[in-house]
Amino acid sequence: MDNSRRHALPAYVVLPTSHEQVQRVVALCHQQRIPLVARGRGTGTTGASVPIHGGVVLSSERMNRILSIDPANRVMVVEPGVTNQEVQDAAAAHGFFWPPDPTSAAFCSIGGNLAYNSAGPRAVKYGTPRENTLGLRAVTGTGEAIRTGVYTSKGVVGYDLTRLLIGSEGTLAVITEATLRLTPLPAAKRTLQAVYRDMHTAAAAVSRIMAQPVIPCALEFIDARAIEMIRNYSQAKLPQQAGALLMIEVDGSPASLEEAVQAVSQAAAGEGLLDLAIAQSQQEVDALWATRKALSPALRTIAPKKINEDVVVPVSHMAELIDGLEQLARRHGITIVNFGHAGNGNIHVNLLINPDDPLQMHAAEHCLDEVFDLVLCLRGTLSGEHGVGMEKQAFVGREIDPATLALMRQIKQVFDPHNILNPDKMFPLI
Numbered sequence: 001m002d003n004s005r006r007h008a009l010p011a012y013v014v015l016p017t018s019h020e021q022v023q024r025v026v027a028l029c030h031q032q033r034i035p036l037v038a039r040g041r042g043t044g045t046t047g048a049s050v051p052i053h054g055g056v057v058l059s060s061e062r063m064n065r066i067l068s069i070d071p072a073n074r075v076m077v078v079e080p081g082v083t084n085q086e087v088q089d090a091a092a093a094h095g096f097f098w099p100p101d102p103t104s105a106a107f108c109s110i111g112g113n114l115a116y117n118s119a120g121p122r123a124v125k126y127g128t129p130r131e132n133t134l135g136l137r138a139v140t141g142t143g144e145a146i147r148t149g150v151y152t153s154k155g156v157v158g159y160d161l162t163r164l165l166i167g168s169e170g171t172l173a174v175i176t177e178a179t180l181r182l183t184p185l186p187a188a189k190r191t192l193q194a195v196y197r198d199m200h201t202a203a204a205a206v207s208r209i210m211a212q213p214v215i216p217c218a219l220e221f222i223d224a225r226a227i228e229m230i231r232n233y234s235q236a237k238l239p240q241q242a243g244a245l246l247m248i249e250v251d252g253s254p255a256s257l258e259e260a261v262q263a264v265s266q267a268a269a270g271e272g273l274l275d276l277a278i279a280q281s282q283q284e285v286d287a288l289w290a291t292r293k294a295l296s297p298a299l300r301t302i303a304p305k306k307i308n309e310d311v312v313v314p315v316s317h318m319a320e321l322i323d324g325l326e327q328l329a330r331r332h333g334i335t336i337v338n339f340g341h342a343g344n345g346n347i348h349v350n351l352l353i354n355p356d357d358p359l360q361m362h363a364a365e366h367c368l369d370e371v372f373d374l375v376l377c378l379r380g381t382l383s384g385e386h387g388v389g390m391e392k393q394a395f396v397g398r399e400i401d402p403a404t405l406a407l408m409r410q411i412k413q414v415f416d417p418h419n420i421l422n423p424d425k426m427f428p429l430i
């Protein structure tokens with residue numbers, strides 16, 4: 001199982017400790033046509049690591065070594081079973097970090113991060129695994145060992161198979177080693193909280209912030225419904241008329257930060273701004289983030305079951321998306337709570353539902369269908385970081401045209417001619 005709560009029982013679980021062992025297992029599965037699903041820590045939310053056809057689950061749990069850290073070249077080489085947090089800790093000891101920062105960092109594996117292209121708030125400034133991985137070692141569906149990418153900060157020889165494997169959800173190859181690009185830790189950081197009258201004025205502020213030269217290292221938002229929940233379920237203090245909230249962080253050298261805070265504050269100011277708080281101490285930073293952090297426990301209390309999507313639209317279309325979502329919520333009689341990574345236009349759309357109410361489940365299905373149409377109309381994409389897995393595969397054909405999908409299926413065929421690697425995931429079933 002994974003965090004989608006889908007279950008399936010594999011026939012075998014293998015726990016290799018080396019690239020060579022992975023190669024032997026995959027070659028055997030290829031020969032015997034046995035399905036094989038690579039697994040990190042099973043924290044994925046879309047069912048991609050669930051072995052729906054039985055077969056072999058190949059867990060990377062015992063391939064958890066950091067193979068080298070090379071500060072001069074800003075590179076770290078790791079096995080796929082290392083957790084994101086272990087990478088951060090090892091990099092920090094040398095004054096670096098690896099930018100992808102999913103909230104699940106303490107539990108999730110680098111293999112899973114790469115296979116889903118997972119990220120977090122820092123992506124707005126520092127990018128996702130695709131922008132922070134130089135190369136991979138992997139085993140294709142035939143048991144062939146391959147190396148992709150480079151060990152250098154530039155390189156243009158051959159096709160970019162690194163970016164192809166990243167985000168491929170274990171359908172093309174099993175990753176056995178990753179060469180990660182490290183970034184120096186910023187010397188200092190400042191935290192701001194901006195409260196707006198409504199989502200329109202907050203979204204306009206996001207567009208203004210992203211249009212000026214200082215890129216925040218976090219630009220998160222929560223909508224009016226989410227604020228309402230926080231009010232009822234936490235001690236967080238917010239102005240009465242608050243209709244949207246932005247959490248903004250800037251980082252850099254201490255000398256540059258004052259200017260950065262000023263630039264971002266100026267962009268944040270404008271119509272609809274009710275309050276702009278700039279934290280002056282760690283205690284104040286914690287207090288500002290407490291508002292945002294109260295949301296998950298509040299959501300869990302109110303709606304233990306929810307449908308959680310992670311759609312993306314261009315930042316300039318965020319207000320239209322939120323308006324559209326409000327209309328859909330009203331029309332289908334479903335409560336929708338939105339929050340997310342505003343700087344990337346990556347919105348976590350939460351449909352709060354009672355799974356024991358068949359009428360509500362039916363309404364949610366229709367609502368979700370229209371949510372995806374709306375997102376695509378706004379030139380968006382169905383998922384920013386959670387991937388497709390099984391949850392969204394039926395909708396992929398709406399985003400990707402038939403010719404491009406056919407080419408992708410041919411690529412899968414080349415990497416994995418017997419279709420043993422994570423079969424029937426990611427693409428619409430035929």
Ligand SMILES: Cc1cc2nc3c(=O)[nH]c(=O)nc-3n(C[C@H](O)[C@H](O)[C@H](O)COP(=O)(O)OP(=O)(O)OC[C@H]3O[C@@H](n4cnc5c(N)ncnc54)[C@H](O)[C@@H]3O)c2cc1C
Binds near residue numbers: 111118
């Ligand atoms: C509380 C919580 C918070 C979360 N927060 C975030 C967040 O902020 N941002 C975010 O993006 N996600 C988030 N997630 C989702 C999840 O943590 C990420 O998708 C994570 O990257 C999954 O890693 P994993 O090791 O658990 O992978 P798994 O779930 O085990 O696998 C995910 C995919 O990776 C493939 N895979 C795993 N290892 C390999 C390998 N070696 N080679 C090839 N394919 C492989 C699997 O086949 C599967 O397709 C959250 C989840 C939870 C439960």
